[in-house]
Amino acid sequence: MRTHFSKEINNPEAFKNQLLTWSQQFREVVFLDSNEYHQKYSSYDCVLAVDAFTSLKTDFHNAFEEIKQYQQQTKDWLFGYFSYDLKNDTEKLTSNNFDGLHFPDLFFFQPKKLFLLKGNQLEVHYLLMCDDEFEIDFEEIKLYSDNFVTLVYTERSRSTVEVQQRISKENYLSKVNKMLEHIQRGDIYEANFCMEFFAENAIINPLEIYQKLNAISKPPFAVFFKNNQQYLLSASPERYLKKEGNKVISQPIKGTAKRFSDAALDEKAKNDLAENPKERSENIMIVDLVRNDLSKTATKGSVEVEELCGIYSFEQVHQMISTIASNVAENRAPVDIIKSTFPMGSMTGAPKISAMNIIENLEETKRGLYSGSVGYFSPENDFDFNVVIRSILYNAQNQYLSFSVGSAITSKAVPEQEYEECLLKAKAMFEVLQ
Template identity: 75%
Template sequence: MNFLLNVVLCLLKSMPKISAYSILTTNYFIVILSAIKIISLRTIISKKINNPELFKNQLLHWSQQFREVVFLDSNNYHQQQSSFDCVLAVDAFTSVKTDYHNAFEDLKQYQQQTKDWLFGYLSYDVKNDIEELYSNNFDGLYFPDLFFFQPKKLFLLKGNQLEVQYLRLCDDEIESDLIGIENNCKLSIINYQLSIKQRISKESYLSKVNKMLEYIHRGDIYEANFCMEFYAENATVEPIEIYQKLNAISKPPFAIFFKNKEQYLLCASPERYLRKEGYKIISQPIKGTAKRFSDETLDNNSKKELEQNPKERSENIMIVDLVRNDLSHTAIKGSVEVEELCGIYTFDQVHQMISTVVSTVENTISPVEILRTTFPMGSMTGAPKISAMKIIEELEESKRGLYSGAVGYFTPNNDFDFNVVIRSILYNAKEKYLSFSVGSAITSQSNPEQEYEECLLKAKAMFEVLS
């Protein structure tokens, strides 16, 4: 067996990465598969970090040498449901990439076969795999609908304790990598000249919101999340610098730097989509936004007004009902509960209204099935969900793609944690196309002008970073 492992190690190290299905479902590779199962075991070491914030910066810059990167940062935001302060996963050993056709089944098979850490994303458009929906709007980014990878190298930081997990084929690289990380730190200044355009003009936006209000008053929907895109063509930028500035402005609990070759997500999301802890499922939809003020009295008044605003509470409660229904598809009967309704949370840029809905599942339920029956998240669609998604597709002018999708990870013991991709910049370096979108919830109480101003408020951080 040792001889076989050595042969396979030599073979695998000569490959940049292995497609999930070229190895995992081909009879010709049955012998190699047996060795891969052994190699997929991880060497785990622990280390104390003297300066965690400096180390996170070093870790992010060191990661740029790899084709696949997922960097997660909670920015030390106080939250009950959190396993790590920072996570870095790099360098795909296996991966799965697909369009929306059979996307959830492909992901389910991949997750069950690897039984390892997996990192990646579900784009908004995998909704088309769940229902008879489509996405024919303009797309300048060309990201796959779904992408996940099994990292060769994994770093998990909690406080000042670092856990490093390497696949066996990389054991001889751990020591040199740790030295390389600690010697890797860059400081630079962003100075970009970008011509940012608005896909939907203000006049068109107001007209489309009025059209959505017609659907609401007719009874077709109760609420829908309507989004618009800002974009720059012929854009040449340094993604890591944009991410760091965006993260510094917002300090959100679900910040993500994602890289897949020339495709980047620079995410400053405050919202969790779904988390699984053992048999417990946690969803935390956001609906309700208010400005921050430098003056403490004005800031407290803004926060209090958000808490008492009937329109914002109505938006949030409608989505809570939708989430309760989504979770009930996989929940043990009677286990769906609202742990917190319309809680007010403060971030560097805005105050947000957040609710927490939980359920309990049987151990026989596949993690991917829980995602399939709740995706896309209600906060980014509306209610009823399918009708809202059809109207969204009609009125929006850009394919959402990864925006309003979810990025996160599966653990080897079938837990997972995913964010909602909002307050984010997407960039395709090959196409030189940069994009960010913002949206708001439209209800019967909506004022089109005020909804437009809310969109601009949410876009403020992205404009500041890119201007």
């Protein structure tokens, strides 16, 4: 049983920063921030879960069944991630590409301490609470001022991160042309092709890098994740899947345009994206895929496209986003809904299995947590998970840093333009690491 408190917070934005800095003392941390981005489906502005009471870590073998049992046994809040390579648990697929990060394929934990912030209202849920523990913690959290954060940054040793590109431009263009050959043969209609940027012997302050990345991106699905020495610093704009009662929502992104400081040019870029036939066809193909995935667990006739090819603006880019919803039966296990739709269509392609096989053959890095998903299950069998894109992954133990970017390849793709789109998506990560 959890002990529950509510508290009013005078300055929620400052409190979020204090909360995140205070959390660094714990071995396990999941910090989720919506950055006050206006969105229809939002349960909390900010969530922090720390300090595992129990946890589950596994490779892809039987992973969905293990997390299903764990979720049903605990009937509690669980926070963690599904890596992209759990595809190997749902289909006869493999992941044999290079892996410099060595993260588990799946990791979830049951937090001892949980903070849920909505507006200026803070909900706190503690397990195994000692007398006055929350009041002691709260006073400690308030000590973490901006000056303290600056002090942490300046006292940490830092080195230059020398980012390398796993696939050269020439090789990238060649691989995209091979993917176009698959499309022309009818093997696939669309596939998301990704490439890795990496740094070896990298020493960074993960908290500092995350806060810089979040500040220049301000996305609705930002994540700071820590599992001992493994970190995810994510500025994701994309929701994978959310369950609220009997309703399930998916919001795939397909279609990207850069932003301009000039208001007229920026508005033109936004309008051009909305009318671009290539970007619209990419998005609509994935909408069809998601509709099919959701129908596997939906009640009859309940799958609905709530918004098709909506244009949303973020700090760095404009994005084309669709919203697909369905209803599920009350007794439907939450993990079954995720398993039947995983990995998300926006990061694979169509048909999904063919696309994943071709992706594996042409990419040179194991995706791992990149293009996987981070989020939580609630005790009420609800959940909310993002798509891990626009993210830096870091293993402090072997000092390996990685971030990947990709784009959707369709019959209308121009390899040079796809390459430029990848560099646009990588811009924020390069900026915070320089």
